[in-house]
Amino acid sequence: MGALSNLRVLDLTQVLAGPYCTMLLADMGADVVKIERPGGDLIRSNPPFVDDPEAEAYGGYFQSVNRGKKSIELNFGDDEDREDFLSLVEEADIVVENYRAGTMEKYDLGYETLTEYNPELIYSSIRGFGDPRTGETHRQGQPSFDLIAQALGGVMEITGQEDGPPTKTGPGVGDLFTAALNCVGILAAVNHREQTGEGQYVDTGMYDSMLSFTERAIYQQSYAGTPPTRQGNSHPTLFPYDAFETDDGYTVIAAFGTNHWEEVCAAMGREDLAEEYPTAADRLENRDALREEMAAWTAELTNDELIDTLEGRVPVAPVQTTEEIFEDPHVHARDMLVPVEQPGADRDVEIAGNPIKMSKTTPKPRGRAPLLDEHREEVLGDEAETTADD
Known part of the structure; x- marks a missing residue:
């Protein structure tokens, strides 16, 4: 039994941010019903x-x-499907x-309508620019994806090298960080409901979340009055805190x-x-020259040799x-690679x-x-049986 096994979640989300949020809830034991539009989630067919x-059901x-999660396919433009959804809302x-x-x-299924059917409902949205209910802006209604956020x-x-162009992070943090924050908001709302019996609206915007994610850049702008920009793998206020090339790869030293x-x-x-250079300020002021000294040293060692030399004494990793x-x-000791069935394939696959x-x-993929x-x-x-008979 998971920590959230008493909760049912109606998941109307697709692509990444929303599904990642409800995935976290499902991992923690919630009964998550994925309500998919006709044809299903846009990313079912993605490699x-x-x-x-x-042959395979999805990528x-x-x-x-x-x-x-569980899946049902509903068309909110169909009266019967809409009624089916509202019947689920009453118990969700x-x-x-x-x-x-x-x-x-547009389907008369917004927060205010759904709370008529279930006053204790927690209704949560993830949008690129938030919802007008919590702060109206001219951007709302515009489409947004991770890259935009x-x-x-x-x-x-x-993000990126000093002499390079602006660069997105590898993982879709605009989606994933927003999803994690939204999950936190939902759980806070659940706790509030336990104390008061009140449901509420939870709203997390991707743009807002990225401001929170860039945390350091915001206070740098405020304190220094100048916009921070790219500086590769180094840190604006700490040294050494960087990636160094070795004879056979790269190692980071903090x-x-x-x-x-x-x-x-x-x-x-x-x-x-x-x-x-005994103080942090000394090292930061002379970081370029000191980095050259360190880089010349690491270039003569393999990753393993460098890590063997420093591990246990200095924060270091390949x-x-x-x-x-x-x-x-x-990774295996921490159960961070989990095998699951891949329908239509002849073997299991591993997911994070x-x-x-x-x-x-303990949460786990179920x-x-x-x-x-x-x-x-x-x-x-x-x-469902009546619909099938019809």
């Missing part, structure tokens, strides 16, 4: 596939963020959607503490540098490929596990992602 896209994208705890502002209202929220401006700096200098055989991650015993660990109710409309009869019961 990669194990072998044959025609890795859909599998990863929809594991452990949470509704989550990530449509553009105003979309649910990263661009507007300052992430791209501070030795900004004086004790760590002294250990690095000893490993380099350059105790004189520790004496000459820059790993996913292939190396799959081979890391730490849940990083939240709990002593009594089976593969659903086939489209796989759980109609289970979720709708007699209503």
Whole structure:
């Protein structure tokens, strides 16, 4: 039994941000019913596939963020389907959607309508620019994706090499961070309802979330009055805190503490540098020259040699490929690679596990992602059977 096994979630989301949020709830034991538009979630057909896209029910994208959910297919433009949805709302705890502002209202299924059917309902939305209910802006109603949020929220401006262009982060943080924050908001609303009996509206915007995510850039602008920009893998206020090329790869070293700096200098055989630059301010002011000294040293060592020299004394780690991650015993000991069935393929696939660990109710993926409309009869019961007979 998961920590949220008493909750039913109606998941109207698609693509990434919304499904990742409801995936977290499902991993924690919530009964998540994915209500898909006719034809299903847009990303069901997205690659990669194990072998044959025609034979397999969905690709890795859909599998990863929809594991452990149920699926029914509903068309809100159809009166019977709309009534089926409202019957589910009456018994649900949470509704989550990530449509553009105003979309649910077109079907008379917005927050105000749904709370007429269930006054204790927690209604949550993830949108590019938030919802007018919590702060109206001219951007609401515009479509948004991760790339848009990263661009507007300052992430791209501070990501990349100094002499390179603005660069998005590899993972879709505009979606994923927003999803995690929305999940926190939902759980806070659940706790509030436990105390008061009141449901409420939870709204998380991607643009807003990226401002929170760029945290450091916001206070730098306020304190210094100048906009921070790209500086590769280094840190604006700490040194050494960077990636260094070795003979066979890259290793990161985070030795900004004086004790760590002294250990690095000893490993380099350059105790004189520790004496000459004893404070963090000294090292930061002379970072370019000191980086050259360190880079010349690391270039003569392999990743393993460098890590063996510093590990346990200084925060250090190799820059790993996913292939190396799959081979890391730490990852397996922490259950961070989870096998699930891939319908239509001849083998299981592995997806990322849940990083939240709990002593009594540890979250975990609870089976593969659903086939489209796989759980109609289970979720709708007699209503589904009547529709099938008709």
